[in-house]
Amino acid sequence: MFFCLLCFGTIFSQNTISGKIVDKNDLALEKSHIHISSKSTNSKKDGSFIIRNVPNGSTKVLITYVGYKPIDTIIEVNGNLEINFKMKQKSEQLEEIVVKHKNNYFNHSVSEQKIKEKTIEKFSSQSLGNALKEVSGVSILKSGSTIVKPVINGLHSSRVGIYNNNVKLEDQQWGTEHAPNFDINAAGKITVLKGASGLQYGGDAIGGIVIIEPFSTKKDTLFGKTIMTMESNGRGGTISSSLHKGNFCDWSWNAQGSFKYFGDRESPDYILSNTGNREANFSGDVKYIGKKFDFSAYYSLYNATIGILSASHIGNVNDLFNSINNQTPSVVEDFTYNIKNPKQQVQHHLAKLNYNYYIKDGESIGLQYAFQFNNRKEFDLRTGVSDSRAALDLNLMTHTFNADYKLSINSWDFKSGFMGLFQNNSANPNTGVRPLIPSYNKFDAGIYAIVDNHISEDFSVEAGIRYDFSTIEATKYYLKSRWDERNYSPEFNHFIEGDFGTQWLTKPTFTFHNFSASVGTQYSFGSEYEWYFNVSRAVRNPNPSEFFSDGLHHSSGMIELGDLRLKQEKSNKISTSLQKQWKNFKVNINPFLNYIEDYMFLKPVGFETTIRGAFPVWEYQQINALLTGIDLNSEWQISEHWQHRLLLSYVNGKDKTNDDFIIDMPPLNINNRISFNKKDWKNLTIELQSEMVFRQTQFPNNNFTTNIIVDGELSPVEVDISSPPAAYHLLHFASDFQFKIANNSMATLGFSVFNLLNTKYRDYLNRQRFYADELGRNFQIQLKINY
Amino acid sequence: MKYFNPTKALFLATASLFLASCSDDDNGPVNEEEVITTVITTLTNGATTITLTSRDLDGDGPIDPLVTVSGNLTANTVYNGETTFLNELESPAEDITVEVEEEGDEHQVFYQIPSALGTIGYTDFDVNAKPVGLTFTYTTGNVGTGNLTVTLRHLPNKSAAGVAAGDITNAGGSTDAQVTYPIVITN
Numbered sequence: 001m002f003f004c005l006l007c008f009g010t011i012f013s014q015n016t017i018s019g020k021i022v023d024k025n026d027l028a029l030e031k032s033h034i035h036i037s038s039k040s041t042n043s044k045k046d047g048s049f050i051i052r053n054v055p056n057g058s059t060k061v062l063i064t065y066v067g068y069k070p071i072d073t074i075i076e077v078n079g080n081l082e083i084n085f086k087m088k089q090k091s092e093q094l095e096e097i098v099v100k101h102k103n104n105y106f107n108h109s110v111s112e113q114k115i116k117e118k119t120i121e122k123f124s125s126q127s128l129g130n131a132l133k134e135v136s137g138v139s140i141l142k143s144g145s146t147i148v149k150p151v152i153n154g155l156h157s158s159r160v161g162i163y164n165n166n167v168k169l170e171d172q173q174w175g176t177e178h179a180p181n182f183d184i185n186a187a188g189k190i191t192v193l194k195g196a197s198g199l200q201y202g203g204d205a206i207g208g209i210v211i212i213e214p215f216s217t218k219k220d221t222l223f224g225k226t227i228m229t230m231e232s233n234g235r236g237g238t239i240s241s242s243l244h245k246g247n248f249c250d251w252s253w254n255a256q257g258s259f260k261y262f263g264d265r266e267s268p269d270y271i272l273s274n275t276g277n278r279e280a281n282f283s284g285d286v287k288y289i290g291k292k293f294d295f296s297a298y299y300s301l302y303n304a305t306i307g308i309l310s311a312s313h314i315g316n317v318n319d320l321f322n323s324i325n326n327q328t329p330s331v332v333e334d335f336t337y338n339i340k341n342p343k344q345q346v347q348h349h350l351a352k353l354n355y356n357y358y359i360k361d362g363e364s365i366g367l368q369y370a371f372q373f374n375n376r377k378e379f380d381l382r383t384g385v386s387d388s389r390a391a392l393d394l395n396l397m398t399h400t401f402n403a404d405y406k407l408s409i410n411s412w413d414f415k416s417g418f419m420g421l422f423q424n425n426s427a428n429p430n431t432g433v434r435p436l437i438p439s440y441n442k443f444d445a446g447i448y449a450i451v452d453n454h455i456s457e458d459f460s461v462e463a464g465i466r467y468d469f470s471t472i473e474a475t476k477y478y479l480k481s482r483w484d485e486r487n488y489s490p491e492f493n494h495f496i497e498g499d500f501g502t503q504w505l506t507k508p509t510f511t512f513h514n515f516s517a518s519v520g521t522q523y524s525f526g527s528e529y530e531w532y533f534n535v536s537r538a539v540r541n542p543n544p545s546e547f548f549s550d551g552l553h554h555s556s557g558m559i560e561l562g563d564l565r566l567k568q569e570k571s572n573k574i575s576t577s578l579q580k581q582w583k584n585f586k587v588n589i590n591p592f593l594n595y596i597e598d599y600m601f602l603k604p605v606g607f608e609t610t611i612r613g614a615f616p617v618w619e620y621q622q623i624n625a626l627l628t629g630i631d632l633n634s635e636w637q638i639s640e641h642w643q644h645r646l647l648l649s650y651v652n653g654k655d656k657t658n659d660d661f662i663i664d665m666p667p668l669n670i671n672n673r674i675s676f677n678k679k680d681w682k683n684l685t686i687e688l689q690s691e692m693v694f695r696q697t698q699f700p701n702n703n704f705t706t707n708i709i710v711d712g713e714l715s716p717v718e719v720d721i722s723s724p725p726a727a728y729h730l731l732h733f734a735s736d737f738q739f740k741i742a743n744n745s746m747a748t749l750g751f752s753v754f755n756l757l758n759t760k761y762r763d764y765l766n767r768q769r770f771y772a773d774e775l776g777r778n779f780q781i782q783l784k785i786n787y
Numbered sequence: 788m789k790y791f792n793p794t795k796a797l798f799l800a801t802a803s804l805f806l807a808s809c810s811d812d813d814n815g816p817v818n819e820e821e822v823i824t825t826v827i828t829t830l831t832n833g834a835t836t837i838t839l840t841s842r843d844l845d846g847d848g849p850i851d852p853l854v855t856v857s858g859n860l861t862a863n864t865v866y867n868g869e870t871t872f873l874n875e876l877e878s879p880a881e882d883i884t885v886e887v888e889e890e891g892d893e894h895q896v897f898y899q900i901p902s903a904l905g906t907i908g909y910t911d912f913d914v915n916a917k918p919v920g921l922t923f924t925y926t927t928g929n930v931g932t933g934n935l936t937v938t939l940r941h942l943p944n945k946s947a948a949g950v951a952a953g954d955i956t957n958a959g960g961s962t963d964a965q966v967t968y969p970i971v972i973t974n
Contacts, residue, residue, distance in 0.1 A: 313961050314961050314962070315940075315941065315960075315961035315962030315963055315965075316962040316965055318962060318965065319961055319962055322959075330959035330960065330961075331942070331944075331959060331960075381941060381942065381961065382821050429816075429817045429818075431817065432817070432818060432819060432820030432821060433817065433819065433820075433821075434816075434817050434819060434846075434847075435817065477816035477817070479845050479846075479848040481845045481848040481849050481850045482845075482848050482849055484849075485848075485849035500815055500816050502844070502845065503816045505816070550847075551847050552847045559847060608847075608848075608849055608851070609843075609851040609852060610843055610846065610847055610852065611823050611824060611825075611826060611841065611843045611846075611852055611964050611965075611966065612962055612963065612964055612965055613962065613965040709899045709936050709955070711901065711902065712899045712900045712901040712902060712904075712933075712936075713901045713933070713934070714934055714936070714967065
């Protein structure tokens with residue numbers, strides 16, 4: 001029952017555990033799998049093993065070996081340890097096979113960064129994006145305070161794939177105002193792979209991928225946990241509960257649900273009107289583990305209503321100018337839990353079936369079918385149309401099928417597989433508004449092969465290649481005036497299928513053939529140096545918004561135009577990482593260079609006047625981009641109770657075609673955290689975190705001139721949409737301790753304060769930075785009960 | 788990246804395998820409902836009516852609105868003004884003025900002219916006795932030329948300083964329509 005509590009180790013570490021794995025005759029067992037805390041290794045020829053960086057305290061140990069009973073125990077770690085384990089033979093062999101085949105890495109040649117359960121729990125009432133910020137090199141792109149998207153090494157949205165339980169989330173991820181439709185409480189472990197090295201997942205991860213694995217158990221007991229979080233800012237909270245039942249050789253299941261309810265958030269000076277949100281989510285799975293196979297069924301539902309800051313709804317460029325210059329929101333009302341328009345309502349269903357067959361030791365086949373249904377409704381402020389009618393209503397249905405084969409022989413690991421996807425997007429025509437993106441059908445197929453050779457204990461090489469085929473057929477009505485303005489005639493006239501007065505009915509169809517590849521190496525040398533080097537190429541097709549968007553964006557006050565002529569975007573990334581581990585200090589330095597050919601982005605090109613006034617027009621263009629940067633993190637065990645952690649990331653984005661900067665690059669940020677932990681005092685932890693975000697000084701100048709009325713006369717003014725906000729520094733405080741509430745039930749009580757000094761600031765990567773300040777001080781109380 | 792028939796065949800085969808909700812978009816384009824395509828302001832003095840029109844039939848499309856003014860105004864004269872908002876994409880045209888009037892407390896029409904060209908006064912009011920601005924009076928100034936800007940604001944703060952008197956500076960809210968007419972005042 002204590003399992004859950006004990007499986008999250010603190011991030012800070014100092015101890016080395018070594019020993020030998022033997023059978024009852026004291027004969028060495030080679031390649032048994034040892035899992036201590038969050039680290040794992042295999043025993044060598046003489047049965048010996050060594051695991052470093054094990055934190056102080058009660059630590060879970062799991063040792064498995066084919067044909068032997070697993071050792072599943074808890075040890076007390078207070079310093080370096082040497083322990084020998086004796087394993088007993090058993091008749092059942094299944095669980096070890098399962099464990100052995102469980103991949104605990106995704107690519108050997110990049111240093112992966114993981115977020116552990118304890119960190120995930122801290123973000124229970126927030127979002128996936130907020131939790132991902134705990135990884136150096138990951139920033140967040142926000143629209144207000146609740147819509148949060150991860151940015152990996154300066155790239156986001158369609159360039160960052162999010163995989164929940166081995167299924168790529170298809171949730172209209174192209175939109176910068178569309179947060180991943182995933183409940184953070186359903187995650188057991190999160191891994192970030194920067195760049196395109198995870199070829200088994202896809203070939204289009206120009207930025208990187210986020211891999212979310214649900215919590216799973218192998219313990220033959222029923223246990224669960226409940227996390228209750230209350231927050232002062234938003235005057236709401238979250239409750240999340242999960243139950244797990246594990247059983248070797250038979251069935252196991254997990255179920256988890258969460259509920260979130262928040263009213264208006266507050267900045268230091270005013271209420272951020274209409275920023276409440278609601279969520280009701282569920283996920284669960286059932287798994288059967290047979291002698292040579294396992295079978296599982298998984299389902300998850302994400303259901304959210306998100307209020308959009310009232311002041312961010314603007315009608316024209318004058319409104320935008322006023323907002324930028326006034327520096328206060330145009331609408332500030334009293335606090336309320338009600339959510340009015342504009343708002344988003346999204347629902348995401350994911351159902352999947354998974355079957356793995358273990359042919360023999362080291363060889364397996366996996367088959368997976370997943371169905372996703374995503375409904376996105378966006379409600380706007382409308383005159384004369386009922387508030388209950390969405391202005392945008394998209395239904396996205398995705399079927400994916402995967403077949404994967406894995407083989408390990410001696411020092412070789414081989415992975416290969418096939419992926420097929422069919423997707424249908426249907427834009428509800430009854431909204432009374434021309435849809436942002438059209439209805440379409442999409443068909444993808446991909447194959448990959450990855451080979452990994454452990455040349456020696458210290459040196460391994462990995463190489464992979466992938467081919468992807470994709471075809472998309474859209475059904476879109478173009479205003480004839482737009483068709484002409486875009487110069488689509490005669491080049492694309494063969495797409496025209498019908499004439500509807502002022503509009504053409506078109507069926508644009510595109511086919512792509514893409515090759516992606518990754519080559520890399522991992523080398524350990526000296527005393528505890530580890531060096532990773534990876535070169536990868538990824539290819540991404542234009543997404544529906546890049547191809548087809550044509551219309552006014554209400555929150556940005558700009559007309560966005562897609563382009564049917566766009567080609568694929570190609571990324572060539574070199575990334576290296578050096579890790580060094582001293583006794584009490586660990587550092588990881590990760591510089592990278594990403595040269596992106598035909599990088600797609602929005603560029604201002606002029607003005608169009610409508611009945612609301614003149615609007616700047618932004619169109620998708622392609623350039624060659626060079627992104628370079630460095631991520632750094634370190635962990636320092638200052639003394640027995642004191643620890644320090646540093647995260648630093650910097651990225652520089654250059655438009656090589658026009659010799660300019662690239663918009664929306666995260667500025668330099670430095671995150672320091674100092675923490676105190678004492679086991680004797682009910683495992684008390686106290687943390688103080690400093691978050692320093694510098695002003696972005698490298699940005700393109702997209703300012704434009706518009707006419708406003710001063711004393712009844714039109715006079716030209718400059719609308720400054722380019723200047724990044726000032727640098728800011730925030731302090732956050734967190735604390736928690738553990739206590740026993742019953743014989744087999746532990747509780748953790750946490751108290752934390754976000755933005756301790758109630759600092760007023762705006763963030764460059766917030767789409768609503770023109771309209772309002774960021775969140776002010778937020779007190780949080782969290783109670784977690786394990787049972 | 789070109790039209791590719793074998794692919795399409797494969798694609799459609801797969802599609803028909805799975806599919807239920809294949810789009811029925813071929814039934815015609817979205818019926819755009821709340822769009823204001825046309826703003827008409829009439830200024831009447833006795834038997835004389837001057838009509839100012841701004842019409843943009845392609846909505847957010849690339850073609851600019853067509854602005855017409857039927858004639859010159861006379862100096863130092865009181866005109867009764869009226870503004871209507873239409874969606875001429877529908878047939879017959881939808882009169883959005885009705886909705887503005889019904890939701891009068893959530894809307895206000897602002898009229899802005901250089902002070903030398905005269906003054907504007909509201910003549911219609913909402914349930915809270917605040918101006919709506921669908922009707923007004925315009926007292927012209929001396930001879931001159933300039934622009935009259937008509938703005939329809941959604942959810943303005945009518946209690947803010949100067950707003951009820953027709954000053955848009957503190958109004959807030961979001962703009963549903965904004966048109967500028969060139970006017971000429973003669974003797």
